[in-house]
Every structure is written in structure tokens, then in C-alpha cells.
Amino acid sequence: MTPRALLSRLPFRARLAAAIAGLFLLTGIALLAFVVILARYGTAQQADGISVTYGDASTTRAPTFEPVRPTRPDRTSPAVDDVAMIEKIEKTVQAVQDTALRQMVLWSGVGLLVMAQVAGLIGWWLAGRALRPVASMTEAARRISEQNLHQRLSLTGSDDELHRLADTFDSMLDRLERAFESQRRFVANASHELKTPLAAQRTTLQVGLADPLPASLVDVREDLLTTNHEAEQLINALLLLARSDRGLDEPENVDLTAVARLVTAELFSQASAHGVHVDLSADTPLVVRGDAVLLRHLLTNVIRNAIQYNRPGGDVRVQLDITTVTVTNTGSRVPAERIPDLFEPFRRLDADRTATTGHGLGLSIAASIAEAHHAALTAQPGPEGGLAVTLCFP
Incomplete structure (x- = not known):
């Protein structure tokens, strides 16, 4: 299963919380990279700008001339010592800088992961708060049926997108309630208006064409009564179908x-x-x-x-x-x-x-x-x- 398909199977609240945590993590990584690059560049510039002063010839006393003594061949001159000292200082500064950057990246990454989890939990809580009206609308929509179309969501709060959605749903319920009431009235009226003329027609046939009748009219009477009976059966079936469609x-x-x-x-x-x-x-x-x-x-x-x-x-x-x-x-x-x-x-x-x-x-x-x-x-x-x-x- 692909990650996209797996993500699509999660609830919307979980996806929203994961999106908030992921966005926080990505922005935190970008911020951390930006800080590391600037910190490395800034410390390098500061290290290059440090000047080392070893003394000023105009402020020192003139050296006194002493008898020249032979120097030992293994003795290092002061200039060589100064160069070695500078190199040692530079290496120390570089090591300190690298160590500081590594520690900063390490602990910043740990803190970033922890804060991403905290952001995910906060996002889960905020998503639940934001989706609470949607959950209440869903529960109310499940309760509303043909028998209790008078119920409404009646969402309270600020006039935002969710409030307008609830008002639209309530308007739809108003139209449905009027449509069902119209259907109920039609079924009740049709039950009387359609069956009464058929009953009167059947009575007329039975009384007006009562025996004795010519043989040629007997079959006509039976056909008319059969047609009348079938029409009554059809109307009863249609009314029963309408009643069952209306629910219990x-x-x-x-x-x-x-x-x-x-x-x-x-x-x-x-x-x-x-x-x-x-x-x-x-x-x-x-x-x-x-x-x-x-x-x-x-x-x-x-x-x-x-x-x-x-x-x-x-x-x-x-x-x-x-x-x-x-x-x-x-x-x-x-x-x-x-x-x-x-x-x-x-x-x-x-x-x-x-x-x-x-x-x-x-x-x-x-x-x-x-x-x-x-x-x-x-x-x-x-x-x-x-x-x-x-x-x-x-």
C-alpha cells in the first residue's frame, strides 16, 4: 500500500494533526539549517578578524648589546614559536567551533523532534475543537429521519463557514419537511378522492345493471365490475407503496x-x-x-x-x-x-x-x-x- 493510500485511510482529524506536525517539522528544519549556516559563517568571519599583537618596536627599550654567545643548534627562535602558537590557536578555535556547531545541531534536532510531537498533540486537540461542530452536525443528521424532520441543528457561535453550512442544512431540512408533509396530505386525500368514485361506480353498476338483464348485457356487467375491481386493487397497491415509502x-x-x-x-x-x-x-x-x-x-x-x-x-x-x-x-x-x-x-x-x-x-x-x-x-x-x-x- 502506498503512503498516499495509507494516509487517505486515516481520519480527517488525524490527517490534520499530522499535517500540522509535519509543517512544524519542515519549518523547524529550515530554520535550523539557516541558523547553522549563518553561525558557521559568522564565527569564521570573527576568527579571521582577530589580530594578534606581539609588541611595538617604538615603545620598547633599545636592546643592550651583549657579547655574542654561540647559540645551541636545537633552540627555536621566537618567530617560529609565534607561528606555532598561532596555528595552535587557530586549530583550537576551529575545534571549538566545530564542536559547538555539532552540539547545537544535535540538541536542536532533539528539541525539534520533541516540539514536533508536541505540535502534533496540540494540532490533534485544535482539530478536535475545530471539528466539534462538524461532529455535532453529523450526529444530528443521523438522528433526523422522516419521523422527526422538525429537528434542526441550530448551531450557535460566530458567523463562519461551519455556521453557514449548518444554516444551509437547516434550510434543506425545512424543504424536506414541507415535501414530506405535502406527500402525506396527498396520500390521505388520494385515498379518499380516488377510492370513493370507484366505490360509487361499482354500486351504480350493481344496482343499475341488476338482474334480470338481457343475456348480451350480463357479460358487459361482469367485465365492468372486473375492471372496477382491478382499478381499486391498483389504487390500493399504489397507496400502499406510497405509505411504505413514507416510513413507519x-x-x-x-x-x-x-x-x-x-x-x-x-x-x-x-x-x-x-x-x-x-x-x-x-x-x-x-x-x-x-x-x-x-x-x-x-x-x-x-x-x-x-x-x-x-x-x-x-x-x-x-x-x-x-x-x-x-x-x-x-x-x-x-x-x-x-x-x-x-x-x-x-x-x-x-x-x-x-x-x-x-x-x-x-x-x-x-x-x-x-x-x-x-x-x-x-x-x-x-x-x-x-x-x-x-x-x-x-
Whole structure:
């Protein structure tokens, strides 16, 4: 893994603290190099400017003439001694200068590393202080959902970038709350405005075209009543889809095992008409948190689909365990790449899924209800044909 990739995996707070420590270290190294170069240059200039005085001929007494004595051949003259002394002094000064520079570089480097760590810790603390409003906004955003869109961040403090970001987020929540309220009103109004005319139409057909009727009108009446019934079913399915997309209002504990038994009992006549055997097995009770009406519709849609798209004499197996519900049938083989299309509204695989029965909304409604309950609804081809639909709760 490259250093860039490793650094990108660190939290933003750690990266910010590391950047502060690294910047401090780089500037400290540059400052230390600058001081060392100037110190070496300055001491060299000072050493070159030092003058050594050995005496002045005008201020000394005139030497007295004494008898010349023979000198020893191994005795060093004063001039040679002075030159040696100067060289010794220069070497000493150079050694002192080198030692001082080395000690300065050593201890300055140690101090720089220590201070870089201190700067990193201070940077970590400052980053935490600076990012505290961001953390509070993140936590508030996690708490806010469709059921509590009235909550706001309401960030206090100076009018800076973070404060403006929080105000923008609050404005977005205002627009979302108005949109959800508008959707709720639409669903409530549509439930009455759309179903009432259909009910009146059905009553009119039943009363106005009551028996006795000419034989030519009997089939017309039955077709109109069938169309009316299908329209009611479609509207109910769309309203149920809109309700499940809106989320849960007041979740409660639901015994899904009892719901499954009730649904299989209700669909027994339909399964018998298709020549399909439905088998329910539940090893342990499955109790989940959610909406009992929506969960009942979910199981009804999934099990009805398994009955409707099955072969004559086929089987439907409904199995419940601690966290999952699995519904399998023995219908025709379904290509794995076409399974995602089953969860799209008004989508069917082939001519077997005709428009004469159903509207292609069963599994899409089931998937929406599962999402509202934070559950996962998946499907895969069965080993002997058909589908194996699994509903997994957290």
C-alpha cells in the first residue's frame, strides 16, 4: 500500500494533526539549517578578524648589546614559536567551533523532534475543537429521519463557514419537511378522492345493471365490475407503496410467525384453485419491530406471488427462523440477471406474468416495506426452478 493510500485511510482529524506536525517539522528544519549556516559563517568571519599583537618596536627599550654567545643548534627562535602558537590557536578555535556547531545541531534536532510531537498533540486537540461542530452536525443528521424532520441543528457561535453550512442544512431540512408533509396530505386525500368514485361506480353498476338483464348485457356487467375491481386493487397497491415509502409512524412488536399463519390461511383458497400446496414451518417465534399492517401486506404479496407464478401441483414453502423469512416455490426457471427487474414497479419477466392478473407491484411493494423496516429482501433462482425469496431482519 502506498503512503498516499495509507494516509487517505486515516481520519480527517488525524490527517490534520499530522499535517500540522509535519509543517512544524519542515519549518523547524529550515530554520535550523539557516541558523547553522549563518553561525558557521559568522564565527569564521570573527576568527579571521582577530589580530594578534606581539609588541611595538617604538615603545620598547633599545636592546643592550651583549657579547655574542654561540647559540645551541636545537633552540627555536621566537618567530617560529609565534607561528606555532598561532596555528595552535587557530586549530583550537576551529575545534571549538566545530564542536559547538555539532552540539547545537544535535540538541536542536532533539528539541525539534520533541516540539514536533508536541505540535502534533496540540494540532490533534485544535482539530478536535475545530471539528466539534462538524461532529455535532453529523450526529444530528443521523438522528433526523422522516419521523422527526422538525429537528434542526441550530448551531450557535460566530458567523463562519461551519455556521453557514449548518444554516444551509437547516434550510434543506425545512424543504424536506414541507415535501414530506405535502406527500402525506396527498396520500390521505388520494385515498379518499380516488377510492370513493370507484366505490360509487361499482354500486351504480350493481344496482343499475341488476338482474334480470338481457343475456348480451350480463357479460358487459361482469367485465365492468372486473375492471372496477382491478382499478381499486391498483389504487390500493399504489397507496400502499406510497405509505411504505413514507416510513413507519408508530412501530410496535409484531409476531411475524402469527402473521405468516394468518396469511397462509387467507391464501389457502387461491392456492387450492392453482393446485399448489403451501407448507409453513416455524422453528422459533419471530418477533420484529414494525407496522403489523405493512408486514402483513409484505408476506401476502410474497406468498401470493409464489402461488400465482407456480406450476400446477407445485409447492410453496414458507420457513421462519430467528431473523429471516424464506419463501420458495417450484415455478419455471428465472434467469439470475432478470431477478432485479422483479422488484421494479410494473415490471414482469415474460408473458407468464400477464396483466390480466396483478399489476407488477407485488414485489416492489414488498421491497419498499422491507426497506421501511430496515430489512433486506432478496431473491435468487431456486434449485428446482422458481424463486427463493428471503426477508432478513437486522
